[in-house]
Amino acid sequence: MNQLSTKPEVLLGKSLEELTSWIEAQGQPAYRGKQLYQWLYQKGARSLNEITVFPKTFRESVAQQAIGRSQIHYCSTAPDETRKYLLKLHDGLIVEAVGIPTDKRLTVCVSSQVGCPMACDFCATGKGGFERNLKAYEIVDQVLTVQEDFGQRVSNVVFMGMGEPLINIEEVVSAVKSLNSDVGIGQRSLTISTVGIKGKIRELGQHKLQVTFAVSLHASNQNLRETLIPSAQHYSLESLLEECREYVQITGRRVTFEYILLSGVNDLPQHAEELVQHLRGFQTHVNLIPYNPISEVDYQRPSKQRINQFKGILQQQKIAVSVRYSRGLEANAACGQLRVSQQQASQQQLSQQRA
Incomplete structure (x- = not known):
């Protein structure tokens, strides 16, 4: 042997x-x-x-052969049954995953990196720093772990957890293929979300995947986008949208634009009207996401009246739009929140021990 x-x-x-x-x-x-x-x-x-x-x-x-499974380091459950996991990897680093159940399906939000280098101003993950890319098996493991813990087959997977998937595109594509072929989840039930990395949207399109593709836009003009997303300084809104149009041409599939609504920042009628100008005639769908506040910044969630007003302006101009409310708010389910809160708790405990 x-x-x-x-x-x-x-x-x-x-x-x-x-x-x-x-x-x-x-x-x-x-x-x-x-x-x-x-x-x-x-x-x-x-x-x-x-x-x-x-x-x-x-x-x-072969007892020492590595399978590639993580350990559940911590799990919190919200009243709506959403479960947020901190998973300990083989090197001791911690990554987040979220299980989101409904009556008919179980969605897993997976991370593609430990932390995130994009440093978006409103995102807790960027506040926690960046460690490394995840391997494909570490992404697949998140899905299997949530599936086992719920005792229910996973139906949908969204790459909307910690990290920027297109920075780690090779491992993400490998994970998508494994989740499809090995775990048995249809590609159209998989969603890859990106803040936009120059040239990488085109590269993803060349793989001809049947996944749902989502772009975190979050702003209706370049100046505002640079304020919220520092990396936008190197990738203009106009260039991003042009590459998204190329993606549609290559794959024949529409682009979903994620737009987090921040009260008084990007949720005014003029912002909605600017967004319409960018997306008119585009094969797309807009997901409006009322902000899930974090302690590190002062952004607030808009009122329902402001949310509906923004949505109404898009609808009037025949832009496909829906509002997606965050699940598991009590479980710190927004991207990076639980990991950051646990880091802060550990640092506080260490400080008390040293005092």
Whole structure:
């Protein structure tokens, strides 16, 4: 039997063919590749020792082989049953995932990075710093972890957690393909959300995925966007929208624009009218998201009257629009909030111990 290398491969995220090749490299018959595949993706095995259909001697020989599963470090549950997870990775870093249940489906909001380098002014994740990109298997693991904890099959996945997916595009695309082929979630039930990285929208389009593609716009003009999203200084609103139009041409799929409404900042009638000018004749949909306040900044959520007024202006101009309210507010479910709050609690506890 072949010996494992000193730096063993991680098995999660591999296809049936890749797992079969790995099994054969261990001196086992090819049919065990399918068994391994089923135990990883259907039964959620966290170690090879759990795979009882394998001979005991083989399980013992590969006991140190990395599956690629995280540990639940912390979980909070909101009254609406939304669950927010902090997951501890193999290197001790913490990443967030959210399980959002409804009567008919379970949506998982996954992270693509540990932290985020984009530093959007209204976002808690950017306040917590950036550590590294996630590997595809670490993204797939988030979905499997939430699925196991709920005891319910995941129907939808949104890349709207910590991080900027298009900075980590190779691993994100690999995760999408694994979630589709291995976990069994249709590509049209997967959403990739980006703040906009120059050239990367076009690159994503070239993959010809059938995912829902969402762009975090959050502003109706360049000056305002630069205030809210520092990276916009290097990528004009006009260039972003042009690349989005190219995406539609390449894929034949519309673009969803996410627009967080900040009271008195970007929610005035003139902002809605500016947005109309940009999107008229565009194959798109606008998601208006009333702001979920965080302690680090003073932005506030607009009134329902202001939200409806903004929505009405878009509707009058035949712009497809809907309002999406955040779930799990009591669970610190906005992007990065729980991780930041836990970091602050840990720092406070450490300070008290030193005092």
